[in-house]
Amino acid sequence: xxxxxxxxxxxxxxxxxxxxxxxxxxxxxxxxxxxxxxxxxxxxxxxxxxxxxxxxxxxxxxxxxxxxxxxxxxxxxxxxxxxxxxxxxxxxxxxxxxxxxxxxxxxxxxxxxxxxxxxxxxxxxxxxxxxxxxxxxxxxxxxxxxxxxxxxxxxxxxxxxxxxxxxxxxxxxxxxxxxxxxxxxxxxxxxxxxxxxxxxxxxxxxxxxxxxxxxxxxxxxxxxxxxxxxxxxxxxxxxxxxxxxxxxxxxxx
Amino acid sequence: xxxxxxxxxxxxxxxxxxxxxxxxxxxxxxxxxxxxxxxxxxxxxxxxxxxxxxxxxxxxxxxxxxxxxxxxxxxxxxxxxxxxxxxxxxxxxxxxxxxxxxxxxxxxxxxxxxxxxxxxxxxxxxxxxxxxxxxxxxxxxxxxxxxxxxxxxxxxxxxxxxxxxxxxxxxxxxxxxxxxxxxxxxxxxxxxxxxxxxxxxxxxxxxxxxxxxxxxxxxxxxxxxxxxxxxxxxxxxxxxxxxxxxxxxxxxxxxxxxxxxxxxxxxxxxxxxxxxxxxxxxxxxxxxxxxxxxxxxxxxxxxxxxxxxxxxxxxxxxxxxxxxxxxxxxxxxxxxxxxxxxxxxxxxxxxxxxxxxxxxxxxxxxxxxxxxxxxx
Numbered sequence: 132x133x134x135x136x137x138x139x140x141x142x143x144x145x146x147x148x149x150x151x152x153x154x155x156x157x158x159x160x161x162x163x164x165x166x167x168x169x170x171x172x173x174x175x176x177x178x179x180x181x182x183x184x185x186x187x188x189x190x191x192x193x194x195x196x197x198x199x200x201x202x203x204x205x206x207x208x209x210x211x212x213x214x215x216x217x218x219x220x221x222x223x224x225x226x227x228x229x230x231x232x233x234x235x236x237x238x239x240x241x242x243x244x245x246x247x248x249x250x251x252x253x254x255x256x257x258x259x260x261x262x263x264x265x266x267x268x269x270x271x272x273x274x275x276x277x278x279x280x281x282x283x284x285x286x287x288x289x290x291x292x293x294x295x296x297x298x299x300x301x302x303x304x305x306x307x308x309x310x311x312x313x314x315x316x317x318x319x320x321x322x323x324x325x326x327x328x329x330x331x332x333x334x335x336x337x338x339x340x341x342x343x344x345x346x347x348x349x350x351x352x353x354x355x356x357x358x359x360x361x362x363x364x365x366x367x368x369x370x371x372x373x374x375x376x377x378x379x380x381x382x383x384x
Numbered sequence: 385x386x387x388x389x390x391x392x393x394x395x396x397x398x399x400x401x402x403x404x405x406x407x408x409x410x411x412x413x414x415x416x417x418x419x420x421x422x423x424x425x426x427x428x429x430x431x432x433x434x435x436x437x438x439x440x441x442x443x444x445x446x447x448x449x450x451x452x453x454x455x456x457x458x459x460x461x462x463x464x465x466x467x468x469x470x471x472x473x474x475x476x477x478x479x480x481x482x483x484x485x486x487x488x489x490x491x492x493x494x495x496x497x498x499x500x501x502x503x504x505x506x507x508x509x510x511x512x513x514x515x516x517x518x519x520x521x522x523x524x525x526x527x528x529x530x531x532x533x534x535x536x537x538x539x540x541x542x543x544x545x546x547x548x549x550x551x552x553x554x555x556x557x558x559x560x561x562x563x564x565x566x567x568x569x570x571x572x573x574x575x576x577x578x579x580x581x582x583x584x585x586x587x588x589x590x591x592x593x594x595x596x597x598x599x600x601x602x603x604x605x606x607x608x609x610x611x612x613x614x615x616x617x618x619x620x621x622x623x624x625x626x627x628x629x630x631x632x633x634x635x636x637x638x639x640x641x642x643x644x645x646x647x648x649x650x651x652x653x654x655x656x657x658x659x660x661x662x663x664x665x666x667x668x669x670x671x672x673x674x675x676x677x678x679x680x681x682x683x684x685x686x687x688x689x690x691x692x693x694x695x696x697x698x699x700x701x702x703x704x705x706x707x708x709x710x711x712x713x714x715x716x717x718x719x720x721x722x723x724x725x726x727x728x729x730x731x732x733x734x735x736x737x738x739x740x741x742x743x744x745x746x747x748x749x750x751x752x753x754x755x756x757x758x759x760x
Contacts, residue, residue, distance in 0.1 A: 145647075145681075146586075146589075146590070146643050146644065146645075147645055148589070148590045148593035148594060148597075148642065148643060149589055149590070149593060149643075151593050151597055152589065152592055152593035152596075155593075155596060171684055192681065194681060194682050194683050194684045194709070195682075195684050219582055219585035219586040219588075219589055220581045220582040220584075220585040220586070221582070237585070238585060238586070238588075238589040239585075239588050239589040239592040288710075
């Protein structure tokens, strides 16, 4: 979003000196306004939702959620920013970008290169970032689910998620946090979640998706209605006839 | 407390592996005898040339006042070449048996094979001389003996001396080759242990930032970087004092501190160590580098790396412990094993099975311990 007639940039890097340098160079170049600085992926997501920057200068190696996964999250925002990756040395990632013709900057970044990358940033569209994720699933796949509660964004590691249950307008996320079972609401269509996490989760009903390794038992009552019990979850979840065959197959594997 | 899904980090098989098993790799392929493979074509040619030279020598040592030099040379050459080629062929056949034998045992076996071959050949020659011998064959310069025993004994003694000398030569040549190979390997491993590129570029970026905001810190960082690369690019494989190696590690820590700020803390517990002891260069610093790169950097709030030095049982041990991010929180970066394997290999090259290299991986910590035996 323009601010005082200037394009805005969010600087994302876990190292303070690296952020300082990027900020100073943007001041030197002129014509760009720094919307904010972020030190990790969750912070980047949060600030992008608040500040709506035009461009994010995104470091690839960050703690928690790395730059590649952060980009995959950014691409799902209603108003996604353009992304320019930065890296000091990361052979694998750089190779992946070469193949995708996605923009990246090598640190220490030269002023001219930064300028050129910012000018071209708009061309690195959401589609290209998504393509990066499609063709290199290990690079772009989400390992975390962003959850916003009371305006605070937290990341739930995918490995802590037990099930997704659609509930009218939202999807209820059943997950562990600090060793306890929690429930959070997320605003993502179940259909997309099912496709994205198909390797670990299985559809058991029109409205629910469960982690295959968490299924404790599959039972049915006298009327022939099937349901599953998940390890650590007190309630049974109904299984529809339509999804029964696939569930059985996945449980066998 | 409910079990956290998938968070029970499965310990890799052999989580605590004491890995300085010296010939673990070599045991897979059979240990080669020090004897060369006589069937390889350059070896055959060399063998023929040496045998013929020896035949010249033998026949020159006789008294030819009665003539017959060429006759003798022909017969001696025939006998020598036959013995050389047939013995080499027998040794080549027996070579697979030698794998795994001690040097003394395989030497004795080789000697026995050559002597038996010589004895058999001498008998055949004697029998041939007796059966078909005429004036022409058995003149004064002939190799066909009149007395069986003396001739046999003479041939056996010559074979004994020549074979023993040859075996000694093969043994020394093999030793020399092994020494050259071991020295080359330790130099290559030391080259691989050099400070990694990601560190260089990250440091350069930090220095670029500090140049404006804190020129004095930038100056010190450049001096530190120069020291690190002097140590890293110096003579690869040369041992250094423990003090030097710890200094390199501390300078490295200072560089990373600039970059990571409060996220990095290193707890040095290294009192009362023999600082003048010689250790292979770049063994402790890479452990710290590994702990920071794979342990501290993936953690949002950072953590503490503990470097613990101790003297126990005639052994200097250094252990480096770092916290590990919970599974699922971050993407695994490979390359972890590469750096550690390099240190393990160099410890083996330097100390054989007297050194220690241990990796201990728990759910939330990762520890590497290396042990340098004190010089006897």
